[in-house]
Amino acid sequence: MNFVYRTVVLVGLMMFALVASTRAQCNECEADPSCTSSDGFPTLCPLVLPSGTAGEAYETVITFFLPSEITDPGSGLVATLNSVAVTNISGVPPGMDITLDDVDAFYEPASGQNSGCATLCGEPTFAGAFEIQINILAVVTALGFEQEVPEGFALPLIIAPGTGGTSSFTYSPAAGCGEVVADFVATVFGEGNQVTAHQWNFGAFGAADGDQVNGVLFNAPGLHEVTLETVIQNQVLSQVELFNTGGGGWDDFFGNPDPYFTLKDANENVVYTSSTLDATTSGTWSGLSIVLNNPPYSIDFYDEDLFDGDDWLGWAPFSPNGPGAINVDANPSNAQLTIGLNAVVMLSDTAQVLVNALPEVEVIQSGASSLSCVNDSLLQYQWFMGGSLVESGGVPDFYPEESGWYTLLGLDSSGCSALSDSILFCMPNAGVALDLIEANGSPMALVTVTNVNWWVWHFNGNPQDTLFAGGETWFPLESGWYYVASESELGCPVSSDSLLVCWPLETPLVTQDEAGDLVVSGGPWGTLEWWMDGNAVEGATNEVLPNPGEGVYTVWVTDFVDCPAVESVPLTYVGLVEPPVLSSWSVGPNPFEAKVEIQVSSAWFEGRAVLRDGSGRVVARHLIEQDRWTWDLNHLPAGVYLLQLIDPRGGCSPAKRLIKAE
Numbered sequence: 001m002n003f004v005y006r007t008v009v010l011v012g013l014m015m016f017a018l019v020a021s022t023r024a025q026c027n028e029c030e031a032d033p034s035c036t037s038s039d040g041f042p043t044l045c046p047l048v049l050p051s052g053t054a055g056e057a058y059e060t061v062i063t064f065f066l067p068s069e070i071t072d073p074g075s076g077l078v079a080t081l082n083s084v085a086v087t088n089i090s091g092v093p094p095g096m097d098i099t100l101d102d103v104d105a106f107y108e109p110a111s112g113q114n115s116g117c118a119t120l121c122g123e124p125t126f127a128g129a130f131e132i133q134i135n136i137l138a139v140v141t142a143l144g145f146e147q148e149v150p151e152g153f154a155l156p157l158i159i160a161p162g163t164g165g166t167s168s169f170t171y172s173p174a175a176g177c178g179e180v181v182a183d184f185v186a187t188v189f190g191e192g193n194q195v196t197a198h199q200w201n202f203g204a205f206g207a208a209d210g211d212q213v214n215g216v217l218f219n220a221p222g223l224h225e226v227t228l229e230t231v232i233q234n235q236v237l238s239q240v241e242l243f244n245t246g247g248g249g250w251d252d253f254f255g256n257p258d259p260y261f262t263l264k265d266a267n268e269n270v271v272y273t274s275s276t277l278d279a280t281t282s283g284t285w286s287g288l289s290i291v292l293n294n295p296p297y298s299i300d301f302y303d304e305d306l307f308d309g310d311d312w313l314g315w316a317p318f319s320p321n322g323p324g325a326i327n328v329d330a331n332p333s334n335a336q337l338t339i340g341l342n343a344v345v346m347l348s349d350t351a352q353v354l355v356n357a358l359p360e361v362e363v364i365q366s367g368a369s370s371l372s373c374v375n376d377s378l379l380q381y382q383w384f385m386g387g388s389l390v391e392s393g394g395v396p397d398f399y400p401e402e403s404g405w406y407t408l409l410g411l412d413s414s415g416c417s418a419l420s421d422s423i424l425f426c427m428p429n430a431g432v433a434l435d436l437i438e439a440n441g442s443p444m445a446l447v448t449v450t451n452v453n454w455w456v457w458h459f460n461g462n463p464q465d466t467l468f469a470g471g472e473t474w475f476p477l478e479s480g481w482y483y484v485a486s487e488s489e490l491g492c493p494v495s496s497d498s499l500l501v502c503w504p505l506e507t508p509l510v511t512q513d514e515a516g517d518l519v520v521s522g523g524p525w526g527t528l529e530w531w532m533d534g535n536a537v538e539g540a541t542n543e544v545l546p547n548p549g550e551g552v553y554t555v556w557v558t559d560f561v562d563c564p565a566v567e568s569v570p571l572t573y574v575g576l577v578e579p580p581v582l583s584s585w586s587v588g589p590n591p592f593e594a595k596v597e598i599q600v601s602s603a604w605f606e607g608r609a610v611l612r613d614g615s616g617r618v619v620a621r622h623l624i625e626q627d628r629w630t631w632d633l634n635h636l637p638a639g640v641y642l643l644q645l646i647d648p649r650g651g652c653s654p655a656k657r658l659i660k661a662e
Contacts, residue, residue: 026099026119027059035063035115039073042066042084044134044153051158054124058096062134062155064116066109070140079142081109084116087150091132093159094414096122098132124159125414131156166349169228175354177416179219182353186211190232192293195322195341199229221357230347235320237263237290238340240274242301245281245313246332255279257303259313259333265294276304289342295319301333358418361410368428371398373408373420380411403427403492426492434484434496443501446474452486452494476501479526479560502563506640507612509655510555510568518545518553520568526560531567548573569612569642585645591659594634600627600645607647611658613639638662 035045045063052058070079086105089098099119107113120132132155139148168188173180189211190196200208203225205218218224245257256279263272272290277283297320301313314330318337326337359378366372373381373396383391385404400406408420432452437445448455455471457464460480476482479502485495508520520528520543530540532551545553552572556565585600598609604624609631611620622631624645638660645653 026097026121029061029099029101029117029119031101031115031117032061032063033115035065037065040067040069040071042070042081042136042138042151044155047155049120049132049155049157052124054159057121057123059119059121062118062120064107064118066107066114066116068109068112068114077142079140082139082141082146083108083110084139085137087135087137089132089134091130092120093122093124093130093157095125096120130159166228166351168230168347168349169351171226171351171353174351175356176218177356177414178358178418179217180353180355182216182218183214184212184216184226184228186228186230188230188232188347190345193235193295193320194293194344195233195235197229197231197233199231201227201229218353218355221355224353224355225350226353227348227350230345230349231343232345232347233341233343235292235322236288236340236342237272237292237320237337238286238288239338240285240288240299240335241338242277242282242284242333242335244334245301245303246334256281257311257313258305259283260302260304261285261335262300262302263290264298264300266296267294289340291342292320292339299328299330299335299337301330301335356414356416358416359410359412361408361418361420363406363408363420363423365423365425366397369399371400371406371408371423371425372396373410375410378410378412382409382411383407384409400425400427403430403488403490405490424490424492426488426490430488430492430494432484432486432494432496434482434499436499436501441504443476443503446476446482446484446499446501448472448474448484448496449486451489454486456485458483458485479503479558479563481562500562503559505557505559505566506657507566507642508555508557508568509642510553510571511654512571512573516547518548518555518571518573519543520555520557522557524559525557526563527556527558527565529556529565530554531556585653587643587656587658590656591661592633593661595630595632596658597628597630600624602627604645604647607645610644610646612642612644612655633660636660 032045035043037043043065045065049062050060064084066081066084068081070081071077072079084107086100092098097120099121101117107116133152134155135150135152137148137150139146169184169186171182171184173182184200186196186198188196196211198209198211200210200213202208202216202218204220205216205224208216240261242259242261245259258276258278259280260274260276262270262274265271271294274285296317298315298317300315303311303313305311314333316328316330316335318326318328320326320339323339323341326339328335328337360375361378362374363371364374371383376396378396379394381393381396381398382389383398384407385400385402390400391398398406398408403426404424405422406425407422409417410420411417432449434446434448436443437447446457450472454466454468455474456466457471457474459476459478459482465474474482474484481498481500483496483498485493488494506522508522510518510520513519518530523543525543528541528543530537530545531554532548537545545555550573552570554570555568557568558565585598585604587596587598589596605626607624609622609624610618611633613619619636619641620631620633622629641658641660642655643658644655
């Protein structure tokens with residue numbers, strides 16, 4: 001290939017040694033037993049690899065010297081080299097491969113394995129200067145302690161241009177990806193005052209003249225020929241036209257002069273004497289081809305006289321500077337000199353510029369949790385989010401850990417890379433916070449994030465409202481499951497986890513009606529279940545429990561199926577009883593702070609006033625001995641209480657709800 005030598009930096013053409021060994025086609029190697037080091041430390045042989053030529057087969061063996069013991073020259077400390085693992089090999093030129101003699105790339109010097117080798121082979125694609133980096137991880141023991149020591153070895157490798165390289169110009173770069181913008185410099189020139197012409201032909205990419213052409217754009221994939229035609233030309237005096245002798249040089253018999261001229265170089269040597277023009281004061285000497293390669297020059301005009309010697313008609317200096325006419329004042333004569341060019345060297349050279357196509361790097365969302373490059377033949381995939389590298393590897397699939405805009409930089413086997421378009425990835429089931437604010441045990445508000453543009457609040461799975469301002473706060477009015485959905489600043493869907501909101505319930509009141517059925521008041525209830533003597537009554541889920549048998553009954557109720565149930569005050573059922581005592585009674589104030597005043601009819605005398613808390617537990621009793629009295633309940637905490645009167649026969653009044661204020 002017609003590549004001029006240049007340095008190529010290969011980024012990312014890294015292969016792990018084990019992978020390289022698996023896929024390589026190189027011959028097996030044999031370690032060089034003469035490979036040692038002067039300091040006794042591990043080394044590689046040779047330290048500089050033999051040069052190769054682009055497009056031609058190449059093979060060489062690299063030997064590893066692995067001593068079992070290493071001595072520190074400063075301290076004299078001796079360390080044992082237990083093992084050496086080749087961790088990776090990078091910088092191998094395109095078209096070449098490397099094979100280790102140990103398939104697992106693991107050597108044990110302490111066990112007598114004091115050498116290893118690798119074969120580097122292939123046909124390098126590019127000319128250039130490369131550096132193959134071999135990295136190892138050594139495990140050494142010193143003073144009874146074992147430690148890992150990473151180390152690296154760099155092996156320079158020169159790949160010279162293949163046959164057909166140019167000898168008359170240089171250029172850089174000679175290869176690139178997607179497009180190449182190259183500068184060209186001619187290296188062949190004439191000597192002295194020779195004129196050199198350089199004519200460049202860049203094929204479909206134009207043409208130019210001059211010894212240096214910069215910024216030539218090659219923007220199509222492939223090999224593109226560049227031709228330089230170099231022509232070296234002598235400057236020659238092709239014609240002298242004498243305009244007038246200025247009255248000088250009368251001839252022997254007083255006629256017009258017979259002019260001629262001589263030409264002297266920088267050394268005052270006469271290099272040319274012209275023919276003589278007969279009897280004229282003007283004339284032209286044409287068809288000349290006098291090489292002017294030793295400037296500056298001078299021209300002298302004379303009148304040829306046969307008897308008394310030639311008469312001098314004037315003199316003038318000149319220096320040729322390319323083709324064209326030079327007027328000279330050779331007082332008293334004046335003339336015009338015509339300078340021409342004669343080609344003496346014609347050279348044509350051709351080289352090639354390689355433009356590698358950019359790899360196709362298209363990214364798609366291949367699953368709910370992954371992004372993938374559709375081109376799975378790349379050597380390396382580098383994933384970026386917001387300009388920061390987040391993952392690099394040899395597989396086309398990527399599993400992001402957060403939502404964001406992602407791009408992929410893909411590297412192919414030619415060393416070319418391309419950047420994909422950005423793609424928005426949204427984490428599945430992305431969540432936002434949802435908190436419940438309570439006061440005195442009651443739900444007050446649901447609060448979520450503020451940095452979104454809208455909020456859709458859901459109740460028991462159904463959307464309830466969409467808010468565009470101030471929607472971060474929602475007031476739950478019923479018990480149930482709540483969540484909020486929205487969209488992040490990136491445009492990704494987000495939603496909170498469902499949050500159960502349960503309003504506190506008052507203790508349900510169970511009474512016995514005239515028919516002897518047990519009835520629970522309140523509701524509506526989300527769930528309801530009757531219990532007798534500590535066991536659930538099968539099928540008893542209605543507000544009325546008809547014809548119960550004797551026993552102690554309670555009812556458990558909720559206002560929502562998933563909320564905690566509340567149990568009623570136990571009621572002992574002993575069969576049909578007399579209707580509840582309907583004798584009047586009153587209590588006040590309600591709510592109260594410390595004391596209540598109770599007024600009853602005489603039917604309640606010798607009965608009891610019973611006060612229960614919200615759980616049905618009896619917290620106070622009072623014997624009814626008079627129709628009016630004040631009951632001091634200051635010792636009780638604030639809350640809701642149930643007050644019931646029981647007459648001497650066991651008849652019960654309906655319970656009244658009392659509220660003790662803070």
